[in-house]
Amino acid sequence: MSAVNDTKFQPAVFFLSGILGQEKIHIWISILFFLIYVTSILGNSVILFIIKTDRNLHEPMYIFLSMLAATDLGISLSTLPTILSIFWFNSREISHDACFAQLFLVHSLTFTESSVLLCMAFDRFVATCYPLRYTSILTHPRIATMGLLSLLRGVVLIFPLPILLKQYRYCQANVLSHFYCLHPEVMMMACSDIRVNIIYGFFVTVSSVGLDLLLILLSYVMILKTVLSIASHAERLKALNTCISHFCVILLFYMSFFVLSVIYRFVKSSSPLFxxxxxxxxxxxxxxxxxxxxxxxxxxxxTRIIRVLVK
Known part of the structure; x- marks a missing residue:
């Protein structure tokens, strides 16, 4: 009888809260979010278009950049529908299956992006430390294999999480403090024993994203060591300048990822707004x-963006 009642009263949907307490200005906040999404989608699409249409950019560095742009485009498109539906239509309900699918897309693409950033670090390492062997090491078939493995790793590592979440029984308190579904918060909505998810989630984060960051830092140590051995000051600046963009992107990605992970795992008193x-x-x-x-x-x-705009 208890099992029947548990099933009967188990909520069939989650509610996405949006920005609690700011409902009156949601329409104004939506303008900012809409502009961010348009800029993000347009920017990454332009990067993909320029790299695809310009044969001079069919080099390893730019191919990895196109992978990064495609991954960012996927992350934006996977969260866009629920965010704008909350702002514009006050549609906060999301079914369990849709929520699990969304968190799978968001997290698998995030892990894929971490792998792509590692590939880009390897590209800069080879270009700086072994410039004469650059084209022989990073051939197009090898780059394609690296990209495919990055995607497969993200999918394989995250695939068990929605399957585990689907087996749980969920409580009546089913309001998520976000515009979209994330695994740590959905997991906390369960009334079942979630230790498997906690342990697996921590293992996946440390063994993939943590390992990627460690290898990236190691590659930059080797790059810095090589650059400092160059006699010419101008050559040092030129070598370092090729790594600045990638280093900035690394800071943006890993800082936001680890801050959010630490908050969910170790800071129990965080406000829903935060x-x-x-x-x-x-x-x-x-x-x-x-x-x-x-x-x-x-x-x-x-240069190519300016050339396209001028045309």
Whole structure:
């Protein structure tokens, strides 16, 4: 009888809260969010278009950049529908299956982006430390394999999470303090034993994103060591300048990722408004800033964008 009642009263939907207490100005906040999304989608689409249409940019560095832009585009499009539906239509309900699908997309693409950033660090490492072997090491088939493995790793690592979440029984308190679904918060809505999710989520984060960051830092140590051994000051600046854009993108991505992870795991008294703000920084800022950083700091990209605009 108890099992029947549990099933009967288990909520069939989650409610996305949006920005609590700010409902009266949601329409104005939506303008800012809409502009951010338009800029992000347009910026990453322009990067993809320029790299695809310009044969001079069919080099390893720019191919990895196109992978980053495609991943950012996927993250933006996976969160856009629920955010704008809350602002414009006050539609806050999301079914369990839709929520699980959304968190799978967001997290798998996030882990894929971490892998792509590692590939880009490897590209800069080879270009700086082994310039004469650059084209022989980073061949197009090898780059395609690296990109495919990055995507597969994100999918395989995150795939068990929605399956585990689907097995749980959920409580009546089913309001999520976000515009979209994230695994840590959905997991906390369950009335079942969630230790498997906690342990697996922590393991995946440390063994993938944590390992990626460690390898990226190691690659930059080797790059810095090589650059400092160059006699000419001008050559040092030129070598470091090719890494600045990538380093800025790394800071944007990993800072927002780890801050949000630490808050959910170790800060139990965080307000819903603070979690909402951090969740939006996590999903909006890297896709928005990455094309801007590369457009400003990479001369070849900047020149071709200006050429397209002039035409």
């Amino acid at each position: 979690l909402t703000v951090m969740g939006n920084i996590y999903s909006l800022v890297p896709p928005l800033m990455n094309p801007i950083v590369y457009s400003v700091k990479t001369k070849s990209i900047r």
